[in-house]
Amino acid sequence: MRRRDRAIRRRLRELPVPDHAPGFWAGVERGLEQADQDESLGDLSTVVPLERSNSYAGFAPWMAAVAGAAVVLAFGAITALVFRSGGGDELATSETVVVTPGVPATMAGSTTTTSVRVADVIAPSPWSDAALSRSDVPPALLLAWDEAENKEWCSALAPEALGEVAADAEVRRARFDGGWGVAWDLPDGPGQTAAGEDCPDCGRSAFGVAGTSAVQNPGTGRDQPNTIAWSDGSFAGYGADRTAAESTRRVADVVVAGQGCVYEVWSNLGDAHLVEVLQGLRLVQGMKAAPVELRRPGDAPMVDERGAPPWAGTVIDRAEVSDLVLGQWEELGVDSSLVFQDPGVELEGAELRTWDRGVAWDAAGGEGHDADNRPCADCGRGAVGLGWQPAAPEATEDGVSLPYRITWSDGSYAEYGGRLSHPALPRDRVVYVDPETGAETADALQAIVHVAGMNHDIIVWTHLGEEHLLTLIDRLRMVSSG
Amino acid sequence: MGVGTLTSTNEPELLERARRGDHRAFADLLRLHDSGMRALAYRLLGNVTLMDDALQEAYVKAYRALPRFRGESSVGTWLYRIAHNACIDLMRRQREAEPLPDGEPDVVPALDARVATRLDVDQALSGLSVDHRSVLVLVDALGFDYRDAAEVLNVPVGTIRSRLARARGAMRRRLGEGE
Numbered sequence: 001m002r003r004r005d006r007a008i009r010r011r012l013r014e015l016p017v018p019d020h021a022p023g024f025w026a027g028v029e030r031g032l033e034q035a036d037q038d039e040s041l042g043d044l045s046t047v048v049p050l051e052r053s054n055s056y057a058g059f060a061p062w063m064a065a066v067a068g069a070a071v072v073l074a075f076g077a078i079t080a081l082v083f084r085s086g087g088g089d090e091l092a093t094s095e096t097v098v099v100t101p102g103v104p105a106t107m108a109g110s111t112t113t114t115s116v117r118v119a120d121v122i123a124p125s126p127w128s129d130a131a132l133s134r135s136d137v138p139p140a141l142l143l144a145w146d147e148a149e150n151k152e153w154c155s156a157l158a159p160e161a162l163g164e165v166a167a168d169a170e171v172r173r174a175r176f177d178g179g180w181g182v183a184w185d186l187p188d189g190p191g192q193t194a195a196g197e198d199c200p201d202c203g204r205s206a207f208g209v210a211g212t213s214a215v216q217n218p219g220t221g222r223d224q225p226n227t228i229a230w231s232d233g234s235f236a237g238y239g240a241d242r243t244a245a246e247s248t249r250r251v252a253d254v255v256v257a258g259q260g261c262v263y264e265v266w267s268n269l270g271d272a273h274l275v276e277v278l279q280g281l282r283l284v285q286g287m288k289a290a291p292v293e294l295r296r297p298g299d300a301p302m303v304d305e306r307g308a309p310p311w312a313g314t315v316i317d318r319a320e321v322s323d324l325v326l327g328q329w330e331e332l333g334v335d336s337s338l339v340f341q342d343p344g345v346e347l348e349g350a351e352l353r354t355w356d357r358g359v360a361w362d363a364a365g366g367e368g369h370d371a372d373n374r375p376c377a378d379c380g381r382g383a384v385g386l387g388w389q390p391a392a393p394e395a396t397e398d399g400v401s402l403p404y405r406i407t408w409s410d411g412s413y414a415e416y417g418g419r420l421s422h423p424a425l426p427r428d429r430v431v432y433v434d435p436e437t438g439a440e441t442a443d444a445l446q447a448i449v450h451v452a453g454m455n456h457d458i459i460v461w462t463h464l465g466e467e468h469l470l471t472l473i474d475r476l477r478m479v480s481s482g
Numbered sequence: 483m484g485v486g487t488l489t490s491t492n493e494p495e496l497l498e499r500a501r502r503g504d505h506r507a508f509a510d511l512l513r514l515h516d517s518g519m520r521a522l523a524y525r526l527l528g529n530v531t532l533m534d535d536a537l538q539e540a541y542v543k544a545y546r547a548l549p550r551f552r553g554e555s556s557v558g559t560w561l562y563r564i565a566h567n568a569c570i571d572l573m574r575r576q577r578e579a580e581p582l583p584d585g586e587p588d589v590v591p592a593l594d595a596r597v598a599t600r601l602d603v604d605q606a607l608s609g610l611s612v613d614h615r616s617v618l619v620l621v622d623a624l625g626f627d628y629r630d631a632a633e634v635l636n637v638p639v640g641t642i643r644s645r646l647a648r649a650r651g652a653m654r655r656r657l658g659e660g661e
Contacts, residue, residue, distance in 0.1 A: 005622075005650045005654070008603065008622070008650065008653050008654070008657070009622040009623075011603040012603060012607070012618060012619070012622045012623040013622070013623050013625075015521075015525075015603060015604055015607075015623065017517060017520050017521040017524060018520065018524055018530045018533065019520070020516075020520070020530075020533075020534055020537075021530060021531070021534050024534050024537075024538065025509065027534075027538050028509065028512070028538055028541050028542065029505060029509070031541070031542035031545070032505045032508065032542060032545050033505075034542075035542055035545050035546050036503060331641075331644055332641060333640045333641050356611065356613070390635075390636045390637050391636075
């Protein structure tokens with residue numbers, strides 16, 4: 001090792017390592033408990049844990065009355081509600097709980113702990129009401145959403161009315177990396193300091209709404225103790241703020257039908273207020289993302305189920321393969337793999353070069369991306385690429401992979417989608433939004449090809465559209481071993 | 483130093499108790515390796531919130547996967563691998579700058595030497611590709627040997643060697659120390 005490398009290593013070892021935030025280990029413990037619970041319940045994918053240990057004394061009598069009516073009306077539509085008695089693991093059917101939008105199933109004064117399987121949903125979502133106009137929305141929200149990276153797949157939601165509690169509030173942007181958020185600061189009352197600690201009377205960030213950069217998944221909000229389901233498939237789970245150990249803040253994870261992101265709503269003013277804010281949320285005219293159809297591993301139907309993979313049977317002689325490719329394989333520890341020999345289209349002045357894990361074709365012009373991976377309209381750099389990487393671990397059940405999939409009869413499959421744009425985005429809307437300038441550029445499509453029996457995956461990308469990507473995949477062939 | 487040196491004498495007992503559902507034992511097992519995993523996650527993700535998110539997810543996943551842990555690698559290596567995968571998953575979800583395969587750290591425009599010397603090691607490290615950061619943190623910062631690092635990153639030992647050489651070269655350039 002060079003002396004300079006030893007010096008760097010010493011400095012690397014001296015780098016400080018931050019400790020966990022307070023509440024980290026409590027969060028882990030809750031996760032372990034949830035894991036135990038899931039294990040004991042088996043594969044009941046529709047079970048919504050509903051630990052109702054809160055007293056909703058703050059609820060207005062009219063809300064209870066509305067809830068009661070809803071329970072009666074909805075009872076016939078609820079066909080298979082199963083609920084678990086507090087603390088036990090056995091499933092029982094001796095009692096029925098209806099999850100009513102805006103009103104927790106447990107009414108004022110009672111305290112029970114249950115888990116419920118929701119077999120039906122019973123009311124339209126708040127955001128299915130008429131959208132607000134932009135002039136009704138706090139400027140901070142307009143600005144936050146306009147500048148958000150996720151606005152292509154995460155519509156703005158704004159509260160229609162907040163009542164007297166917000167009369168003296170100041171609205172400001174709240175930082176959500178990759179997303180947008182606004183917080184209401186009250187002149188006094190409970191809130192949270194900038195350091196994330198509860199304050200009894202600072203009023204800071206007393207409540208707020210955010211569209212986070214997280215992508216919704218089937219489990220979003222389902223691990224929260226309280227849940228609300230709506231007829232359009234929207235869903236909210238709410239409970240204590242899991243990022244802080246001793247916080248009284250209540251937080252809801254919200255899935256809005258047709259949106260890719262996870263919304264977060266919070267309040268330091270109690271559950272009743274949280275639900276009130278939630279029920280008041282509306283879409284905003286001119287601040288809507290086109291509906292997103294999320295695709296995940298295991299989703300059915302697959303985009304394309306094919307027969308034998310294109311590389312079955314045909315082998316390319318190693319001598320015909322570029323030295324640049326063979327050099328990369330040697331570097332990556334790959335003996336042999338799949339290649340396409342050329343991009344299959346006319347690329348003016350194209351030259352092959354290497355990159356970290358493969359090769360790329362640079363064209364003289366046209367769409368491509370710069371050295372920092374930002375798409376460009378006419379630089380031609382990296383217009384087409386091919387690479388190899390260790391086989392990815394199996395996709396996690398809650399992970400979102402590239403949104404489209406081709407499967408072949410031998411068990412091989414390819415996943416593809418936007419290269420830079422969010423995986424929640426459909427393949428015909430892959431757009432890169434420059435975080436600094438807001439400029440939009442068409443993104444490349446990228447495929448990860450998992451070949452049955454191979455210990456590495458093949459990366460294929462193109463800036464020339466989906467048809468070209470599929471052509472490139474069809475042109476993949478096995479190379480004879482060295 | 484390597485992962486092996488992180489192994490506590492009571493690790494097998496903790497593992498056995500954790501397998502039986504003893505949360506405290508599992509937490510103790512995690513704590514044996516938590517400091518290093520924090521270092522790895524923080525250098526990959528760049529902030530404490532994301533570090534905690536990734537590690538919380540990783541730890542719960544590890545717990546769920548305990549029944550399938552067959553001891554083919556050390557517990558430490560296995561945990562680091564899960565943590566590393568959780569970081570990569572999170573980065574993908576966060577769509578940060580470096581999860582893409584075409585990272586090409588070697589073609590990052592050379593920094594003006596006067597500017598580069600002002601960059602500290604932390605900044606220089608954060609400018610590298612995920613692969614390079616991972617290998618530098620594991621081998622150079624945490625002292626993993628090549629074999630353990632290869633197991634964590636799921637690549638051949640030869641790849642660790644070449645990746646490390648490139649990563650060190652990139653660090654030198656970023657620190658303005660030339661080749």
